[in-house]
Amino acid sequence: MAKVRYIKNLADVPQLSPQEVSQLSRVTRKFPFGANSYYLGLINWADENDPIRRMVIPTLEELGDEEWGAVDPSREAADTVAPGLQHKYPDTALFLLSDLCGGRCRYCFRKRLFMPHREHEILKDYRPAVAYIKAHPEVNNVLLTGGDPLRLATAGLREIISALREIDHVQIIRIGTKMPVFNPFRIIDDPALPEMIKEFSTPEKRLYFMLHFCHPNEITREAIAAVDILITSGAILCNQNPLLRGVNDNPEVLAELYKKLSFIGVSPYYTFQTRPTIGNKPYAVPLVRAYQVFQEAKKNLSGTAKRATFVMSHALGKIEVVGLDHFHIYMRYHRAPDPADTGEFIVARRNDGGYWLDDFVIDTVSFAGINDTVVGSTAGAVTDSRIKVSAHYR
Template identity: 50%
Template sequence: MNKKVKYIIKLESIPELKEQEKKELAKVTSKFAFRTNDYYNSLINWEDPEDPIRRIVIPTTEELDVWGRLDASNESKYMKVHGLEHKYPDTALLLVTDVCGIYCRFCFRKRLFMNDNDEVARDVSEGIEYIRNHPEINNVLLTGGDPLVLATFKLEKTLKSLADIPHVRIVRIGSKMLAANPFRVLNDSSLLKLFEWFNTETGKKLYLMNHFNHPRELTREAKEAVSLIQKTGTTLTNQTPILRGINDAPEVLRDLLEELSFIGVPPYYVFQCRPTAGNKTYSTKIEETIDLVETVRAKVSGLAARVRYVMSHETGKIEILGKTEEFVFFRYHRSADPENAGRFLIFRRNPEAYWFDDYTELVDEYKAELEEEYSF
């Protein structure tokens, strides 16, 4: 199967959009970058203005609502050298590109696609050297942007550099490419040979962390790309945020998690959508999402139900465990501060909460009220 996918960076190139829509949405794309392709656009039902695939990639004027901030998890705090984040002792994150196959409208790193951003390192040698000098790092995540946008020879250079570091045992690639453009895999046998080499010749393991957000992205072509990568010995998993109007209906999330488990791509995380600038229209309330996740877990096999519901907070990865009539429960799944490792947290319910800070700020307000009430 060989198909050349055409990338689209201008709304004017999408005939399905009305001229008035293009004018209105130009205000959005002047602020937040836009990129799609003809394959992904073919998955959209253009007769439905609320089509979930359309919501993933086509701008909406609601993105201009003032809400959140560009670096919602304060990733810059953990940037040790240009293009490398080191938040947890055993894991390093390399930002290897500032381009994706498509630009998801809810992206938590949309700041990378702005002209004044300089977080990505096109030359990763400084990051590689940092990893080499930190033996506690045993796994490295390649991200960006989407690493599979890179030419295979560029990806090969990075993988070979990491393979030469004895204490690096795992390399993960975070990618939406199998959903956005599976022909990146179907048309490039050299990519498959590279993955196979890494898994069979280096004594290390390659993981592909996929980003399928909706079951309609699991097309025949996407499933074929999954199968080809599985044959290289690469382990595939999936992670997705819970997104309003995209996968926040129980039957949709159930179908997504089930279908992924059926094709051997076990769900890894479902994320609380980060409060990134422009993302209010995609965000769901935490306590409603707890109900969603638990409803779906009860309807799928254990392979799909093992998915964790988490937030990637500035302080660490926080698992959202559940709630009672009065309280909501969290646990640090990974913590930047060793003192918080595994810490169990209980807060009073806040039905309007979208993020962890909505609970901690409520505690601060309550403490202030008590101090004022009992001060002498």
């Protein structure tokens, strides 16, 4: 018997009044609602600002600033080589396997997948995508994402992973999932899943699960049991979370999240600046403030708890924020589509109201590799390949 019931209508959430349901239906017509009985059960309904409520129950603020954000803020369309298959960094390919999740995070940067009249972007047939990977020996890791790949039955997921495992140059397969958070019973009640992990997460080539805990209240007894099944089956677990206003934009809360994750064997991996996505302004924190919260949170943590990197998943690449002073914010290309750009250092003028790289004026772009030392201002001393950021945003 299923322990968890998926809920698509706000009217089926008994804690909301008919007035609230009617008001919020203006929001859900544009950005649909989704949750389930387990996750809703974690909400303290007496607290208007409960963090889990904030992550899953709509707010009228989502309609507040129509000018803010884009439908595809990281411009994934440009990296899409076939429907449902993205290839941005040479060694990494991404399959969009599902447009379903255990619920719908209000702050989702891929909410376009769920919106009415959307274009269907998910992989309908995995075989051409696998053939593409086979033909691209530079791809050594494949990220299965969506939506949530664990909304697929294990048999379907197994077929895809099995086909990828037949390709010698694919070393790492990552599964991006919020299921241990949204619905841990998807893992607890499915003995086929740990069997599949045991089969394909080998000593030489591991399966990674990229989890999505955003708040310590999500780390429940059931979530820990699901995590334990993944670990004892041989998977490697990491966590990636956006920094969200009213959820984890408090150093104590974020530190608690990192600490608890490290206790249960989930390595904090990326903390993301919330992408400027349509409807997501209520969840976004300005970049300077977000970086300060991130740094403050890490102050009193052990090394195992503070392994996260704070990044912007920008169309230009993964840009890590590494420092701040009164006048500047310092960033570095953590990943770039052209590997020659990785490590590029960016000095931008501090702007406490800015949310995204595009809101900052770049002063200097520099690079210091072993055989390539270039330091200069955007006025012209840097080489063409190193000037992409400034060229875009000056």
